[in-house]
Amino acid sequence: MTNALVIYRSKYGSAKQYAEWIAEALSADCIDEKTLAPADFERYDIIIGGGCVHAGKILGLQKLKLAASRLQGKRFAAYAVCFMAGDASYEKTLLERNLPPRLALRAPLFVFPGRVDFTAMKRMDRSLFNMILAMLRKEPNKTPAQQALLDNSDGVCDFTNRDAIAPLLASL
Numbered sequence: 001m002t003n004a005l006v007i008y009r010s011k012y013g014s015a016k017q018y019a020e021w022i023a024e025a026l027s028a029d030c031i032d033e034k035t036l037a038p039a040d041f042e043r044y045d046i047i048i049g050g051g052c053v054h055a056g057k058i059l060g061l062q063k064l065k066l067a068a069s070r071l072q073g074k075r076f077a078a079y080a081v082c083f084m085a086g087d088a089s090y091e092k093t094l095l096e097r098n099l100p101p102r103l104a105l106r107a108p109l110f111v112f113p114g115r116v117d118f119t120a121m122k123r124m125d126r127s128l129f130n131m132i133l134a135m136l137r138k139e140p141n142k143t144p145a146q147q148a149l150l151d152n153s154d155g156v157c158d159f160t161n162r163d164a165i166a167p168l169l170a171s172l
């Protein structure tokens, strides 16, 4: 039987939700990146790592990158959760900024739609997000998700979708 591990970093829960959905589909172990020791990788055949995007950076990829650069004979995949999922040019930039090409070959990146919960957001995050909203207001061609954020910037905008994990599962 194949052993699979999902590691994640999540600040407000949606990247964790995706980790749990992937783990359930694969009967995999699911661990918060912060609590994982590198030696734990050895016993797995498939390692998937991902997390939320903050200011263009995918959190939670450090240990996956370490494993993919050192371990042979295993399969890898990476995922990112953000509100810009589905925007091809944003996803391309996200990939280029977060995964060197050699690693991207070993651990292809999948981008999933996230959840923005303005009611739970910490003050520092809210200040940063206000800057993101100001940039979005100037965007001439807004995606439905971007418009939803602007229309509901004191509530919860939940774009998470379990079906989004299908391409990642199919890649393994």
Ligand SMILES: Cc1cc2nc3c(=O)[nH]c(=O)nc-3n(C[C@H](O)[C@H](O)[C@H](O)COP(=O)(O)O)c2cc1C
Pocket: 009, 010, 011, 012, 013, 014, 015, 016, 051, 052, 053, 054, 055, 056, 057, 081, 082, 083, 084, 085, 113, 114, 115, 116, 117, 121, 124, 125, 126, 128, 129, 132
């Ligand atoms: C401070 C902050 C910065 C963010 N920056 C980005 C960003 O640069 N691009 C993006 O698409 N989403 C961004 N997001 C949206 C998150 O990636 C999205 O809400 C994600 O679902 C959060 O995952 P989590 O629930 O696991 O924390 C940001 C959210 C916060 C709170």
